[in-house]
Ligand SMILES: Cc1cc2nc3c(=O)[nH]c(=O)nc-3n(C[C@H](O)[C@H](O)[C@H](O)COP(=O)(O)OP(=O)(O)OC[C@H]3O[C@@H](n4cnc5c(N)ncnc54)[C@H](O)[C@@H]3O)c2cc1C
């Protein structure tokens with residue numbers, strides 16, 4: 304499969320640490336990770352409130368999975384297991400959240416020399432260095448892959464992650480650092496990293512290049528969607544040219560925690576008819592009722608449109624991030640479906656069967 308990359312990453316942040324030789328591919332567009340101020344419109348002005356009164360009575364339209372609609376052929380899983388991990392090297396690691404953001408998220412690229420053949424939507428495992436409190440090697444943690452299969456440098460020889468540094472205060476008032484996320488966020492270029500996998504088929508992209516793909520992300524749940532969107536809009540593939548609609552909803556706490564914002568805005572400029580982008584910034588925005596702007600609150604502003612899209616056979620919804628988002632999104636859908644007399648939970652089951660409702664939350 305011949306493929307050409309039409310975008311490249313560069314990491315200009317003074318805080319970033321990178322191997323400059325690996326970031327030098329020449330490309331017509333350069334995507335930077337610099338934080339820029341971002342201003343929001345008053346969202347309450349354009350918001351629509353949907354009132355629901357219909358009763359849930361009729362059966363959901365049947366959708367049956369005949370053959371997989373996802374890019375499932377030749378998907379590799381578990382090539383590397385914990386006993387025999389692939390040893391990659393960190394090529395670069397850079398903080399992509401602003402200094403005033405609540406928490407840090409880092410984008411990192413590891414070398415694979417093409418030995419970890421993954422697809423958009425898969426995850427890898429990472430075994431952090433060191434031992435646990437019982438003197439045993441640490442267990443692996445899973446991370447969604449944030450790069451397309453070609454990787455950030457377009458040579459199919461790297462894999463990228465988007466990792467939030469876990470730090471919390473426990474019941475005793477002690478500050479606790481998550482083992483693997485801190486190991487990863489502190490990795491210096493040149494350091495080795497033990498990789499397992501790849502794993503996962505739930506989040507693979509649909510085959511249909513004319514599909515509508517609705518992507519719902521909270522925080523680092525953006526990872527698989529960055530991977531999808533690079534394939535759709537920044538790369539050229541002989542066997543895949545996306546010409547459908549990609550609609551991304553991203554929920555983050557503050558505008559300084561908006562992940563990959565510049566890249567997504569570049570995509571929007573490039574293909575305004577194929578890409579829609581909506582942010583929900585929970586600690587800075589509210590809806591017209593003054594409620595916190597969660598991803599589902601933003602979705603509610605497009606209620607009818609979303610519901611119409613969901614009735615189509617080639618609409619695929621993908622959800623990734625915080626576990627809590629699933630219920631919020633179900634609540635919205637429940638109301639929408641009810642207006643057509645459809646039982647949402649039943650309808651969702653049929654969508655899942657048809658691989659049109661794909662969830663990976665944690
Ligand atoms: C399929 C999948 C994909 C994932 N993808 C990503 C990704 O792309 N990016 C990403 O950043 N993460 C991702 N994760 C989460 C990731 O696997 C790790 O769980 C996360 O990085 C924390 O691991 P850690 O080793 O740093 O923390 P650990 O040392 O494992 O500590 C985590 C534990 O700390 C405790 N804890 C956490 N917060 C609190 C709190 N506030 N109060 C009290 N106790 C607490 C809990 O017991 C929790 O289990 C993904 C998870 C899955 C299952």
Ligand SMILES: NC(=O)c1ccc[n+]([C@@H]2O[C@H](COP(=O)([O-])OP(=O)(O)OC[C@H]3O[C@@H](n4cnc5c(N)ncnc54)[C@H](OP(=O)(O)O)[C@@H]3O)[C@@H](O)[C@H]2O)c1
Nearest residue numbers: 467521522523524555556585597624625627628663664665
């Ligand atoms: N494949 C996977 O399963 C996968 C992949 C990547 C990440 N993850 C997981 O996804 C999570 C992402 O966390 P993060 O720390 O990166 O995110 P974050 O930066 O804290 O952002 C999460 C956003 O979601 C909001 N939120 C909180 N509760 C919500 C709810 N019930 N419904 C909708 N939105 C809600 C938060 O708002 P407030 O904070 O203002 O309340 C915030 O705006 C992590 O737990 C990570 O492990 C899973």
